[in-house]
Amino acid sequence: MVEKLIAFSLRNRFLVLLFATGIFIYGIYSVNTSKIDAIPDLSENQVIVFTEWMGRSPQIIEDQVTYPLVTNLQGIPQVKYVRASSMFGMSFIYLIFDDNTDIYWARSRVLERLNSIGNVLPAGVVPSMGPDGTGVGHVLWYKLDAPGMDLGEQRALQDWYIKFALQNVPGVSEIASFGGFQKQYQIAVDPNKLSYYKLKVSDIMTAVNANNNEAGGRKFEMSDIGYIIKTTGYLQSVEQIENIAVRTANSIPVRVKDVATVQMAGESRLGIFDYNGEGEAVGGIVVLRYGENADQMIQRVKEKMKEVSKGLPDGVKFNIVYDRGELIEESISSIKHTLIEEMIVVSLIVIIFLFHWRSAVSIIIQIPVTIAASFIILNLFDISSNIMSLTGIALAIGVIVDNGIIMAENSYKHLAHRQAELNADQEGGQYVQ
Structure with a gap:
């Protein structure tokens, strides 16, 4: 079977070269579209x-x-x-x-x-x-460098501006915020005052909920002009919460500030985020969506960060803490260097030991064609180009090179023996004559 395949390839060299060219072009396309x-x-x-x-x-x-x-x-x-x-x-x-x-x-x-x-x-x-992310989807961590801005303001900037902007980047599953304080209104009730006014905690909750609402009205027409009537009832400050009436005692309203202390504070936390021992920091984690290209998504997030930076307060900027893109670039650079080095070494070995440049060229052509074909297989099985797969390809290059050298040397030896036999037959024929 192998002999027939070799014979067919020798008789149809143009078809073989055309097939190899097609594999190489399709492989280049697979390299460009492969998930990295x-x-x-x-x-x-x-x-x-x-x-x-x-x-x-x-x-x-x-x-x-x-x-x-x-x-x-x-x-x-x-x-x-x-x-x-x-x-x-x-x-x-x-x-x-x-x-x-x-x-x-x-x-x-x-x-x-x-x-x-x-x-x-x-x-x-x-x-x-x-989120529709994976266990290894944390591809980018960043923190905010915001001198002079307290942790509550930084967290508000992260949650209400930066997070929404980065969330729209294609391939991003979630922007998980960390660090800082999430601002909230806190009502600290005095139990002694509650008992004095004969109130319960549920009365305070009911009063606050009832006064933190809006009611829709209707359209009112007067002098051929339409007016939209509505009420604005959402609480917007500590003073408004303090002045909410809970009940009336002897025609005198009992307000929230009479039985409790209202303050703006941060939500209770179970931990903090510290950066290099320099103190607390606020930032976010970019989570990769399932099945997306990590390298392309990281580049899109970085481009979006440049746009978002234009709307940040003066002095506030992004500081990328962890970037998997650097590891991806190192992996790709490693296989490129390996490929170039092995092509040079193979060429030198073949030329030095065989003194035959066509054999060296044939081996050099095998390497990129084989690597391109391997990326076609990776895409067919939906395998990303990562450290493991690229390392496997780099190791396989050695097998390809060894095989090419052995086959070239073996072919060269058999051709030399055959040429010697032909020369001997010619000399014998001349001697008989």
């Missing part, structure tokens, strides 16, 4: 369901949130198993699907089941799905 990342994605095919019920103990979360959700989410098609974790105020459920399951099909099945759960959860508890 530094770390291979070996994470499981999973969908995360997150539920928040702050202030409750892990046991309450387990009994009233996690267990009902796990029992209702079991039985979804193509689910291998369901894992769950309960902690203070939060519940996490991990649904592990078969490896060949489409992630967005799986997410739609989970969402469909969540919508049909009904009233099995406590009032006000709403489960939600996590």
Whole structure:
């Protein structure tokens, strides 16, 4: 079979060269369209369901949130198993699907089941799905360099401006904010004053909720002019909250500030983000969407950061803490250098030992064609160009080179023997004559 293939190739050299050229062109296209990342994605095919019920103990979360959700989410098609974790105020459920399951099909099945759960959860508890990212999707970390700006203002800038801008970049699954303080109005109730005015905490909550609302009116026409009537009732300052009337005692209103202290403060935190021991910092984590090209997404995020920087306050700028793009560039640069070095070494070896430049050229041509063909296979199996795959290609180059040298040397030896036999036959024929 091999002999027939070699004979066919020798008789049809133009077809062989045309086929090799087509493979090389298609391989170049595959190289340009290949998904590039530094770390291979070996994470499981999973969908995360997150539920928040702050202030409750892990046991309450387990009994009233996690267990009902796990029992209702079991039985979804193509689910291998369901894992769950309960902690203070939060519940996490991990649904592990078969490896060949489409992630967005799986997410739609989970969402469909969540919508049909009904009233099995406590009032006000709403489960939600996590981002469509993978376990190795944290491709870019950044922090804000904002001298003179407090942590609360930095976090507000991150949550209400930067996050929304970067979230729209194609390939980004989520911008996870970290560090700083999330501003909130806090009402610290004095129990002694509550008892004096015969009030309950629920009365304070009801009064605040009732006064933090807007009511729509209607269109009012007067003198052929239409006026839109509405009320503006959202609370906008500490003073407005303090002046809310909770009840009336002897025609005198009891206001919130009479029984409690209102202040603007930060939400309770379970940890902080410190950068190089220089103090707390505020920033975000860019999470890669499932199946996206990490290298292209990182470049798009950096370009978007340049646009976002124009709208930042004076002195505020981005400081990239972790960038997987650098590791990706080093991986690609490594295989390029390996390819060039091995082509040079092979050429020198063949020329020195065989003194035959055509043999060297044939081996040099084999290397890029074979590498281009390997990227075609990678794309067909949806394998990204990462450290593992590129290292495998770099190691395979050595096998290709060794094979080319051996075949060239073997062919050269057989041709030399055959030429010697032909010369001997010619000399013998002349001697007989």
